Amino acid sequence: MAGYIVRRLLQAIPVLLGTTFLIYFMVFAMPGDPIVGLFGDKTPPPQVLERIRAQYNLDQPFIVQYFIFLGGIFTGNLGTSFSGQPVSEILAATFPVTLRLAVLAVFFEMVAGITVGLVAGLRKGGIFDASALVVSLILISLPIFVIAFVAQFVFGIQLGWFRTTVGTGAPIQDLILPALVLATISFAQISRLTRASVIDTDGQDFVRTAASKGLSRSRIVPVHILRNSLIPVVTYLAVDFGVLMVGATVTEGIFNVPGVGRTLYQAIIRGEGPTVVSFVTVMVLIYLIINLLVDLLYAVLDPRIRYAK
Amino acid sequence: MSVELNGTDVDTTTSTGEAERPLLQIKDLKVAFRTQTGDVTAVDGVDITLYRGQSLAIVGESGSGKSTTAHAIINLLPGSGRITGGQILLDGEDLAKASKKDMESIRGRKIGFVPQDPMSNLNPVWSIGFQVEEAIRANGIASGRKEVKQRAIEVLKQAGLQDADRRLKQFPHQFSGGMRQRVLIGMGLAADPQLLIADEPTSALDVTVQRVILDHLESLTRELGTTLLFITHDLGLAAERAEQLVVMYKGKVVESGPSREILQNPQHPYTQRLVAAAPSLASRRIQATGSIHAAEQAIAADAATAAGDELDLIATAEARAAALEAAASAPPAIVVENLTKVFKIRGSGDFKAVDDVSFQIAKGTTTALVGESGSGKSTVAKMLLKLEDSTSGRILVGGQDLASLTGPELFKLRSRMQPVFQDPYGSLNPLRNIGNTIGEPLFTHKVGDRRSRRERVYELLDQVALPRTLIGRYPNELSGGQRQRIAIARALALKPEIVVLDEAVSALDVLVQAQILRLLADLQSELGLTYLFITHDLAVVRVIADNVCVMQKGRIVEAATTDEVFDNPKEQYTQDLLAAIPGANIELGA
Numbered sequence: 091m092a093g094y095i096v097r098r099l100l101q102a103i104p105v106l107l108g109t110t111f112l113i114y115f116m117v118f119a120m121p122g123d124p125i126v127g128l129f130g131d132k133t134p135p136p137q138v139l140e141r142i143r144a145q146y147n148l149d150q151p152f153i154v155q156y157f158i159f160l161g162g163i164f165t166g167n168l169g170t171s172f173s174g175q176p177v178s179e180i181l182a183a184t185f186p187v188t189l190r191l192a193v194l195a196v197f198f199e200m201v202a203g204i205t206v207g208l209v210a211g212l213r214k215g216g217i218f219d220a221s222a223l224v225v226s227l228i229l230i231s232l233p234i235f236v237i238a239f240v241a242q243f244v245f246g247i248q249l250g251w252f253r254t255t256v257g258t259g260a261p262i263q264d265l266i267l268p269a270l271v272l273a274t275i276s277f278a279q280i281s282r283l284t285r286a287s288v289i290d291t292d293g294q295d296f297v298r299t300a301a302s303k304g305l306s307r308s309r310i311v312p313v314h315i316l317r318n319s320l321i322p323v324v325t326y327l328a329v330d331f332g333v334l335m336v337g338a339t340v341t342e343g344i345f346n347v348p349g350v351g352r353t354l355y356q357a358i359i360r361g362e363g364p365t366v367v368s369f370v371t372v373m374v375l376i377y378l379i380i381n382l383l384v385d386l387l388y389a390v391l392d393p394r395i396r397y398a399k
Numbered sequence: 400m401s402v403e404l405n406g407t408d409v410d411t412t413t414s415t416g417e418a419e420r421p422l423l424q425i426k427d428l429k430v431a432f433r434t435q436t437g438d439v440t441a442v443d444g445v446d447i448t449l450y451r452g453q454s455l456a457i458v459g460e461s462g463s464g465k466s467t468t469a470h471a472i473i474n475l476l477p478g479s480g481r482i483t484g485g486q487i488l489l490d491g492e493d494l495a496k497a498s499k500k501d502m503e504s505i506r507g508r509k510i511g512f513v514p515q516d517p518m519s520n521l522n523p524v525w526s527i528g529f530q531v532e533e534a535i536r537a538n539g540i541a542s543g544r545k546e547v548k549q550r551a552i553e554v555l556k557q558a559g560l561q562d563a564d565r566r567l568k569q570f571p572h573q574f575s576g577g578m579r580q581r582v583l584i585g586m587g588l589a590a591d592p593q594l595l596i597a598d599e600p601t602s603a604l605d606v607t608v609q610r611v612i613l614d615h616l617e618s619l620t621r622e623l624g625t626t627l628l629f630i631t632h633d634l635g636l637a638a639e640r641a642e643q644l645v646v647m648y649k650g651k652v653v654e655s656g657p658s659r660e661i662l663q664n665p666q667h668p669y670t671q672r673l674v675a676a677a678p679s680l681a682s683r684r685i686q687a688t689g690s691i692h693a694a695e696q697a698i699a700a701d702a703a704t705a706a707g708d709e710l711d712l713i714a715t716a717e718a719r720a721a722a723l724e725a726a727a728s729a730p731p732a733i734v735v736e737n738l739t740k741v742f743k744i745r746g747s748g749d750f751k752a753v754d755d756v757s758f759q760i761a762k763g764t765t766t767a768l769v770g771e772s773g774s775g776k777s778t779v780a781k782m783l784l785k786l787e788d789s790t791s792g793r794i795l796v797g798g799q800d801l802a803s804l805t806g807p808e809l810f811k812l813r814s815r816m817q818p819v820f821q822d823p824y825g826s827l828n829p830l831r832n833i834g835n836t837i838g839e840p841l842f843t844h845k846v847g848d849r850r851s852r853r854e855r856v857y858e859l860l861d862q863v864a865l866p867r868t869l870i871g872r873y874p875n876e877l878s879g880g881q882r883q884r885i886a887i888a889r890a891l892a893l894k895p896e897i898v899v900l901d902e903a904v905s906a907l908d909v910l911v912q913a914q915i916l917r918l919l920a921d922l923q924s925e926l927g928l929t930y931l932f933i934t935h936d937l938a939v940v941r942v943i944a945d946n947v948c949v950m951q952k953g954r955i956v957e958a959a960t961t962d963e964v965f966d967n968p969k970e971q972y973t974q975d976l977l978a979a980i981p982g983a984n985i986e987l988g989a
Contacts, residue, residue: 293477293478294519295514295515295516295519295520296519296520296521296522296523298470298475298477298514298520299512299514299520299521299583299586300522300533301475301506302473302475302506302507302511302512302514302587303506303507303512303533303534303537303538303586303589304503304504304505304506304507304508304534304537304538304590305503305507305533305534305537306503306537307499307503309533309537313525313533314522314525317524317525318522318523318524321524391524392523392524393523393524393526393570393572394523394570394572
């Protein structure tokens with residue numbers, strides 16, 4: 091097991107190098123001079139430009155810049171943004187917000203998706219099943235910004251239950267609405283997945299055998315049907331959590347959430363190389379770790395899966 | 400509970416008044432499944448009476464309604480199935496009218512159930528201990544963590560798992576098939592039920608394991624005084640294990656009575672066919688009929704005028720013997736020398752699946768490779784077909800060394816050597832129609848044009864005795880036997896010399912099995928085919944093979960002619976295998 095984890099972490103190294111190189115190159119190749127852009131309408135004196143360029147190593151050739159950046163990562167120095175704030179500070183400010191948002195969203199979609207999927211699966215072809223399908227299809231076909239604006243209008247303005255945008259410090263009660271909006275998309279997927287999985291498990295021989303042992307339906311459903319059905323669902327949830335952790339740009343933008351997605355978007359617009367690359371590096375890392383955790387979780391859920399030593 | 404043991408004379412009423420009333424009485428049971436086109440009746444007026452301490456077997460082929468009857472008794476019919484009429488009286492109580500709640504308390508407690516497939520009937524994500532303890536707790540046999548665990552160990556030990564206390568925490572995938580079946584038997588008997596329903600409890604197991612499990616089940620139910628209702632497709636097995644026999648066909652009981660009586664003197668035509676077809680009861684190799692072989696034809700014509708069927712058989716047997724002799728002098732079709740296959744297993748070193756195996760197959764004859772699962776027989780077949788590379792050793796096909804063949808030569812060889820696999824459901828592509836399936840080898844090897852290929856497909860359909868109209872149909876519209884005929888037709892498309900049959904009849908019902916075996920024998924004498932027949936079923940070997948190689952743990956332990964192996968087995972292992980054939984020692988009257 092430990093050997094397996096080490097091997098997976100070693101595999102992450104080339105992935106990290108590859109992605110950072112790609113991102114770094116793309117930011118480098120973006121048209122326009124970011125330094126000139128900083129001065130807006132004014133034309134800066136050439137010496138000032140030179141000095142700022144030298145400060146950010148922008149006068150060096152691309153490959154040298156990349157290695158300076160890499161060296162920085164390994165020594166814990168992620169560089170500074172154009173506003174002079176260290177990138178590590180920006181990371182520390184935004185990731186916790188996105189983490190809270192992602193946890194809330196996954197919680198909502200899990201509870202709603204699994205409940206609806208289980209009931210629909212156990213009563214296949216019934217009224218509940220049919221209406222769940224219709225609702226899922228509607229939610230899947232709506233773009234997320236439409237859901238977001240409707241939610242803002244109905245729950246924020248009309249009913250006044252939530253604030254329409256997230257206040258400073260991103261308190262939990264402000265994050266509930268954007269989390270619900272994020273959850274609607276995956277809710278449809280999870281309820282469909284759970285339903286299919288439950289129907290599949292319900293037809294398995296061991297479920298009939300459980301009944302033949304004299305177990306009541308109220309025990310068979312959670313212990314023998316739900317537990318087995320959850321394996322693919324949990325995997326999906328974990329991957330979804332990874333996706334949410336690397337930022338939900340649109341939703342964070344609409345609700346003004348000071349999270350990863352919005353900050354990254356702004357950094358890209360401004361052409362802030364160090365910020366973009368650092369963010370992406372951290373995102374790739376999180377994604378890799380979550381994927382590893384999913385695989386380990388899989389082995390916990392399904393005893394047949396054992397990773398070689 | 401003290402039930403008197405009465406081994407043989409079950410029909411005589413015992414002195415206690417309780418025993419006079421049957422434990423289980425099924426009266427005019429009807430079960431139907433709802434489909435889009437209306438109700439389909441699966442069980443149509445079945446009557447079964449089973450007294451305490453008796454054992455009764457329901458025999459029939461797939462689709463006869465035997466399993467449906469069993470599931471109706473415990474009210475666990477799959478899908479849209481439901482009881483549409485009749486009574487199921489357990490100790491006088493009608494189970495067909497019992498409420499959900501009542502059924503829950505009857506299942507496990509009064510009726511134990513041992514399901515068919517040990518691989519799919521244990522939940523893979525819970526430990527064995529958990530699943531046994533759950534059954535014990537549900538039936539109120541014991542309470543309290545320690546007591547339940549104690550009882551679980553007891554139950555498993557009783558079922559023949561001696562190291563139960565050590566293995567409680569293990570999961571089903573860490574158990575072999577036989578061990579799992581013991582667990583299922585243990586669970587079925589956990590609450591000491593009066594009636595145990597065993598639905599094909601050993602069909603998925605090797606014969607020797609099968610025998611051990613059945614012996615154990617028999618002594619256990621006798622010890623506990625459990626009444627046994629046994630469901631099987633194997634007539635020999637049923638006759639050997641049950642006192643009473645009920646033969647079902649298309650949802651109806653066609654014959655019932657004491658086992659041996661039925662076997663020795665079957666009344667109903669269906670039972671007669673079933674008895675005649677059961678390979679475990681047959682004793683001679685099938686001789687080709689309707690052969691176009693010149694010599695045989697002459698002899699047959701002679702014989703037909705003279706003395707009829709019996710002499711005909713003797714004559715064809717003589718012709719076959721002559722043909723065998725001729726084949727022995729010709730160069731062998733297949734030579735396997737010192738063949739070895741080693742699989743590397745991560746973490747635990749090497750595994751020798753095939754160990755120094757050598758044999759020869761003469762042209763136009765059949766050699767059977769027999770062994771239990773894991774004996775390496777299928778790996779040999781794969782290496783012969785070059786679907787798997789050998790670690791060492793040689794395989795010569797028609798004098799050519801397989802290892803020396805590359806690209807185009809290998810491609811050519813494939814047209815001379817064709818496989819038929821076990822599962823007629825898995826080996827046909829469901830999205831291609833029959834014509835395309837049979838014609839595909841012709842297309843791949845660029846034989847002829849569209850029209851001649853179509854002609855050839857018709858010819859092949861004739862050869863395997865299927866109507867030409869099947870050409871546009873799809874596999875899901877056909878029965879298992881028809882599918883296997885299609886697979887054989889596909890294998891014959893390129894006019895191969897060698898056909899490798901990997902468990903080609905194992906998935907089929909006895910009557911269908913007999914038809915396919917006869918077809919194979921006919922095709923062999925007609926086309927001069929050489930067969931390598933891989934099977935776990937010695938009973939089938941007897942009727943199809945000329946020579947037998949018995950494999951155990953990757954090695955050939957015994958190789959001889961079929962008659963020699965059956966009449967005079969030298970190795971202990973072969974003797975065990977032979978003894979394990981169910982019903983082998985039952986004398987047939989007919």
